[in-house]
Amino acid sequence: MMLTGTVPRRCVNLPPGALRLLLHTAAAGKLREGAAVDEFAARFGQWLGVPHVFGVSSGRSAFQLTLESLDLERGKEIIFPAFTFPVIPMVARLLGYKPVFCDVDPESFNAGAEHIEAKITENTGAVLATHMFGRPCPIREIAELVKSRGIRLLEDCAHACGVRVNGRPAGTFGDVGIYSFAEGKNMPCFGGGAIATADEQIARRARSILDRSPLAEAGAIASQAFSMWVKWLLTRPFIFGITAYPVLRARLAMGKPLMDSTVGDALLDEFSASKPRIGRMTNLQAALGLLQLRYIDAFNDGARENARILTENLGEVPSVRVPRGSMDDHVYVYYPLSVDPEKRDDLRRFLLRHGVDSKNTDMSDCTKLRAFQDGGEFSPEPGARLDASVLEICVYPIIPEKEMKRIARLIRSWAGLPEIHPGGGRS
Numbered sequence: 001m002m003l004t005g006t007v008p009r010r011c012v013n014l015p016p017g018a019l020r021l022l023l024h025t026a027a028a029g030k031l032r033e034g035a036a037v038d039e040f041a042a043r044f045g046q047w048l049g050v051p052h053v054f055g056v057s058s059g060r061s062a063f064q065l066t067l068e069s070l071d072l073e074r075g076k077e078i079i080f081p082a083f084t085f086p087v088i089p090m091v092a093r094l095l096g097y098k099p100v101f102c103d104v105d106p107e108s109f110n111a112g113a114e115h116i117e118a119k120i121t122e123n124t125g126a127v128l129a130t131h132m133f134g135r136p137c138p139i140r141e142i143a144e145l146v147k148s149r150g151i152r153l154l155e156d157c158a159h160a161c162g163v164r165v166n167g168r169p170a171g172t173f174g175d176v177g178i179y180s181f182a183e184g185k186n187m188p189c190f191g192g193g194a195i196a197t198a199d200e201q202i203a204r205r206a207r208s209i210l211d212r213s214p215l216a217e218a219g220a221i222a223s224q225a226f227s228m229w230v231k232w233l234l235t236r237p238f239i240f241g242i243t244a245y246p247v248l249r250a251r252l253a254m255g256k257p258l259m260d261s262t263v264g265d266a267l268l269d270e271f272s273a274s275k276p277r278i279g280r281m282t283n284l285q286a287a288l289g290l291l292q293l294r295y296i297d298a299f300n301d302g303a304r305e306n307a308r309i310l311t312e313n314l315g316e317v318p319s320v321r322v323p324r325g326s327m328d329d330h331v332y333v334y335y336p337l338s339v340d341p342e343k344r345d346d347l348r349r350f351l352l353r354h355g356v357d358s359k360n361t362d363m364s365d366c367t368k369l370r371a372f373q374d375g376g377e378f379s380p381e382p383g384a385r386l387d388a389s390v391l392e393i394c395v396y397p398i399i400p401e402k403e404m405k406r407i408a409r410l411i412r413s414w415a416g417l418p419e420i421h422p423g424g425g426r427s
Contacts, residue, residue: 006241007403009357010334011396012183012232015295018288022190022225025284031221034283040290041194047293048169050177050196052203054210055281055289059158059180062193064091065278066176067126069195069206070152072097076125081111083386084130086264086364087271088156090371094272097125101366106386107324109336109363110137113145126152131160131170132363134186134331135323139165139173146174154178159333161187162300175199181285183228186299186333187292190225192285213278221282237398245357252352263387264364268371300331302397306404307332310395313408317415319343334392336361337411341388348391350414356407361390 025031037055045053056062067078074096080089082101089099102115109132116127129142139155146153153174157163161179163170171177177196181189197203216224234243248258262270307330311322321338323330337358339347348358365385366372393407409419 005403006237006245006355007357007399007407008235008237008240008244008394009359009392010184010394011235011398012228013186013188013299013396014229014232014288015291017291018232019229021287021291022222022229022284025287026218026222029218031218031284032215032282034287036283036286036290037281040281040286043290043293044194045196048172048177048196050172051198052200052206053194053196054203054206055286056193056195056210056213057216057279057281057285058191059178059182059185059193060087060091060276061278062178062180062195063088063156064095064276065206065209066154066178066195067092067095067097068209068278069197069202070126070175071201071205072125072152075123077121077123078125079116079119079127080366081115081128081130081132082367083109083132083363083365084156085158085362086268086366086369086371088128089366090268090271091276093372094276098123099366099372100124101372104132104386106338107321108135108137109133109386109390110135111142112138113141116142117145120149120151124149124151126154128154128156129174130156131163133323133336134159134163134333136160136163136165136170136329139170143173158182158185160331161185162296163329163331165329171196172198176202181289181292183231184333186303186331187289187296188228189285189289189292190221190228190282192281192289194281209278210280213280215280216282221284225284237403240357241355245355248352248357252349258348258352258357260360261362263360263362265370267362268369272371299397303331303333303395306395306397306399306401307335309401309404310335310393310408313405314411317412317417319415320347320411332395334359334361335395337391337393338389339391341385344389344391347411347414351407351410354410356393356410358394359392361387361392363387363390 041053102119155174155177157171158180160170179194181192319340
């Protein structure tokens with residue numbers, strides 16, 4: 001069994017000095033409160049070019065703070081892309097809004113203005129434009145559409161921290177940009193999230209809401225941070241190869257599930273029972289955010305380069321579709337392969353046997369979920385499910401170029417194709 005030269009399904013991106021920062025902050029008794037929170041808000045805002053930034057405890061908290069700060073009338077419709085992380089529209093539903101789902105482009109996984117316009121009604125209060133997998137949606141066209149209709153525009157940048165559209169940061173085209181700093185994102189801050197806005201009224205309401213919001217206890221903060229650091233350690237390729245990888249191979253041999261996340265309706269059942277509320281960003285999260293800002297642009301460049309290597313070395317593969325379009329305007333936090341649904345599990349098992357772990361997506365086609373059916377007997381809309389076809393590959397910079405090329409060779413081998421050699425030749 002291969003123990004080294006392995007690739008994890010996901011790496012936790014913590015910058016140099018993260019553990020030292022955790023220990024120093026804990027020793028100084030500044031896990032909960034301190035000067036880093038305001039400093040991070042100012043620095044992150046400068047990086048984005050936005051005057052108001054508010055840090056919160058999670059990406060989910062960021063979206064909840066956004067909706068409460070908009071002061072929309074309850075019962076208003078909010079348009080979401082149908083293919084998204086389902087917790088986000090569920091937050092809207094729990095707050096008394098009606099999620100409405102629009103189609104997405106199956107090539108980019110993003111909704112465009114043409115998809116959104118078809119769902120606008122006189123009761124539409126806001127649109128959430130999502131930059132899925134770190135590839136920007138056609139945000140300029142969407143912004144023009146919603147402005148002409150007098151509708152609020154929100155940007156989900158959970159996958160797109162640092163993405164730029166013609167030089168302008170994602171999250172700055174609408175009324176509010178929403179960011180997540182969870183462990184699976186490109187800029188994790190021991191958890192956390194943020195919203196960014198240039199709207200003075202939204203900023204005033206957000207500040208008032210946060211002043212009344214709770215802050216986690218020091219013990220819970222330290223536990224979450226240390227747990228994330230351990231995950232960082234376990235997702236270093238060599239450590240992964242001698243720890244988690246043998247467990248995954250054993251589970252594969254026994255026909256057991258490969259330690260996948262809870263998704264879809266089961267995830268929403270857990271979330272709805274948790275009684276979610278807004279939490280403030282901790283001083284530790286903000287301090288790590290300040291450290292992350294030193295490295296995030298270089299990290300994004302490295303991830304972008306690895307995605308380019310994978311795309312160029314895969315070429316045309318039967319039953320597999322790679323992301324198309326410009327390789328300069330994205331940050332593939334998760335690199336999405338589209339695989340024929342009936343073959344996706346076979347490819348995943350093949351890759352794992354050859355040292356490459358991969359991941360079924362956490363995103364869902366929300367039109368197929370029971371939680372978003374409005375009464376009556378559940379009858380999902382016909383058609384293929386995008387979430388049944390997506391297989392995510394890690395393209396973080398810690399994975400060397402030779403491994404990215406090996407992944408491409410493995411996928412071509414699985415499909416029965418010859419190897420591509422430099423200069424375009426094939427074996």
